[in-house]
Amino acid sequence: MTSKAGILRQLRNEILTLELKPGSILSETALSERFQISRTPLRDVLKQLAHEGYIDVYPKRGNLVSYIDLESVEQIIYLRSTLEKDIIKNLASHTSPLPLRGVLELKEILDRQEETIQQEHAHEAFLQLDDAFHKALFALAGRVFLWDLIQQSNAHYARYRRLHLLKKEKLKAILAEHRLILDSVIGRDAEKIDEIVEHHLHEDINAAYLLENFAEYLNMPSFDSSESVNANSKS
Amino acid sequence: MTSKAGILRQLRNEILTLELKPGSILSETALSERFQISRTPLRDVLKQLAHEGYIDVYPKRGNLVSYIDLESVEQIIYLRSTLEKDIIKNLASHTSPLPLRGVLELKEILDRQEETIQQEHAHEAFLQLDDAFHKALFALAGRVFLWDLIQQSNAHYARYRRLHLLKKEKLKAILAEHRLILDSVIGRDAEKIDEIVEHHLHEDINAAYLLENFAEYLNMPSFDSSESVNANSKS
DNA sequence: CAAGCAAATCTTGTATACAAGAACAGCTAT
DNA sequence: ATAGCTGTTCTTGTATACAAGATTTGCTTG
Numbered sequence: 001m002t003s004k005a006g007i008l009r010q011l012r013n014e015i016l017t018l019e020l021k022p023g024s025i026l027s028e029t030a031l032s033e034r035f036q037i038s039r040t041p042l043r044d045v046l047k048q049l050a051h052e053g054y055i056d057v058y059p060k061r062g063n064l065v066s067y068i069d070l071e072s073v074e075q076i077i078y079l080r081s082t083l084e085k086d087i088i089k090n091l092a093s094h095t096s097p098l099p100l101r102g103v104l105e106l107k108e109i110l111d112r113q114e115e116t117i118q119q120e121h122a123h124e125a126f127l128q129l130d131d132a133f134h135k136a137l138f139a140l141a142g143r144v145f146l147w148d149l150i151q152q153s154n155a156h157y158a159r160y161r162r163l164h165l166l167k168k169e170k171l172k173a174i175l176a177e178h179r180l181i182l183d184s185v186i187g188r189d190a191e192k193i194d195e196i197v198e199h200h201l202h203e204d205i206n207a208a209y210l211l212e213n214f215a216e217y218l219n220m221p222s223f224d225s226s227e228s229v230n231a232n233s234k235s
Numbered sequence: 236m237t238s239k240a241g242i243l244r245q246l247r248n249e250i251l252t253l254e255l256k257p258g259s260i261l262s263e264t265a266l267s268e269r270f271q272i273s274r275t276p277l278r279d280v281l282k283q284l285a286h287e288g289y290i291d292v293y294p295k296r297g298n299l300v301s302y303i304d305l306e307s308v309e310q311i312i313y314l315r316s317t318l319e320k321d322i323i324k325n326l327a328s329h330t331s332p333l334p335l336r337g338v339l340e341l342k343e344i345l346d347r348q349e350e351t352i353q354q355e356h357a358h359e360a361f362l363q364l365d366d367a368f369h370k371a372l373f374a375l376a377g378r379v380f381l382w383d384l385i386q387q388s389n390a391h392y393a394r395y396r397r398l399h400l401l402k403k404e405k406l407k408a409i410l411a412e413h414r415l416i417l418d419s420v421i422g423r424d425a426e427k428i429d430e431i432v433e434h435h436l437h438e439d440i441n442a443a444y445l446l447e448n449f450a451e452y453l454n455m456p457s458f459d460s461s462e463s464v465n466a467n468s469k470s
Numbered sequence: 471c472a473a474g475c476a477a478a479t480c481t482t483g484t485a486t487a488c489a490a491g492a493a494c495a496g497c498t499a500t
Numbered sequence: 501a502t503a504g505c506t507g508t509t510c511t512t513g514t515a516t517a518c519a520a521g522a523t524t525t526g527c528t529t530g
Contacts, residue, residue, distance in 0.1 A: 028482070038515045040275070047282065060482050060521045075380040082321045083314070145310040149388055263512070273485045295491045295512050473530080480523065493510070
């Protein structure tokens with residue numbers, strides 16, 4: 001499939017999985033040949049990728065896969081942490097019964113996460129289920145709109161997480177915390193939610209580990225990225 | 236000035252001020268003639284406007300200025316309310332001194348808001364200063380990143396506010412609440428912040444008033460807008 | 471050999487021609 | 501009169517040619 005939407009998903013996925021490494025050049029002509037499509041629709045795709053932060057555009061020079069920006073990661077973590085604490089606390093404080101459908105969906109997601117942990121190469125599937133769990137929580141609170149909004153700026157955080165979760169023992173810890181969260185919601189126990197969610201999202205945000213092992217993927221302030229153009233400037 | 240950025244600002248402003256009313260048709264050829272530019276760069280501008288929610292794209296049929304979507308408004312208000320409560324409480328709880336520069340900026344913004352209230356046709360200037368005040372609070376907390384993120388989905392909320400603030404007496408109330416917020420931050424009094432911010436952002440969100448007076452600008456669920464394509468679909 | 475200039479060759483940005491679908495007008499047939 | 505077809509005329513979507521800037525190559529010159 002080589003529709004515009006398909007190409008967008010494909011490129012986004014290759015960048016997320018680091019198949020396309022930060023710093024890689026995305027030439028419009030090269031990509032248009034690869035996908036057998038003209039430059040015009042392909043540029044639309046690149047525009048979208050740039051908007052989401054996956055690539056940096058250097059006018060008249062080229063498009064580079066962006067380096068993971070830890071500052072952006074921290075901002076998104078703070079945003080999600082603040083929002084999800086409030087959302088989950090509200091869910092756990094409601095007096096009206098929760099929709100059974102949503103609760104069952106959450107449970108099933110956790111069961112499927114349990115399965116993936118056993119398997120080899122579980123990370124990709126686990127990550128998708130992780131997203132599904134959190135999105136389902138947003139949905140239960142009627143806040144999918146905000147989940148989608150956050151996803152629009154997910155390029156840096158998503159890659160950051162993938163690098164972090166290469167350690168397999170983390171998966172079990174994350175799943176355990178998911179169960180804690182769900183139990184709190186079902187059991188109407190809003191007490192410990194703040195600290196659970198806080199810890200869950202910050203998951204020892206040790207830039208040290210990344211700097212040690214994946215420095216070549218990170219956005220170094222010293223680098224010459226000052227001339228890049230970001231699409232989100234309004235004045 | 237007819238640069239791409241200029242055209243974008245121009246159109247965005249015309250939609251915000253309702254000079255371009257919801258439902259108006261934005262034809263690519265018409266706009267390209269108006270701005271003396273070809274369709275290719277103009278389409279980039281329309282893509283951006285669509286992404287921000289200012290227009291709805293009906294493939295192969297046309298682009299319409301979007302109707303104000305109250306659901307989207309409510310979501311943004313919740314997001315800002317939750318975030319700003321946390322941000323302002325943190326500012327008011329810090330033990331380290333606040334940067335003088337930032338505090339002075341906030342004070343000056345409020346003084347200038349005071350001035351605009353006196354004048355006739357104050358709304359536009361007042362609104363810009365309102366944004367400046369809140370953005371300065373985000374800046375003080377090192378969260379401009381999140382302010383900018385929210386602005387990307389501001390099309391509906393911004394127009395909603397403009398309609399609401401046509402009542403002049405509201406301006407004074409808003410300014411008074413701004414002073415309350417700033418005093419809390421300076422005085423390190425995090426006590427009442429939750430309720431102040433909550434009330435400040437929800438400002439009697441009576442859809443009733445809008446339905447009464449501006450129904451023709453609102454997105455009616457019954458309307459035939461089901462076929463529109465929104466740019467933010469990933470999966 | 472090195473510095474500097476110039477031209478060739480990259481890149482993306484823009485204009486324009488063409489394709490394809492949707493809406494509409496107007497005809498015809500019943 | 502109205503349902504249905506058909507061609508025209510809108511619209512946006514795509515391909516391609518051209519423009520303009522940035523970079524690199526390579527020659528020239530000291």
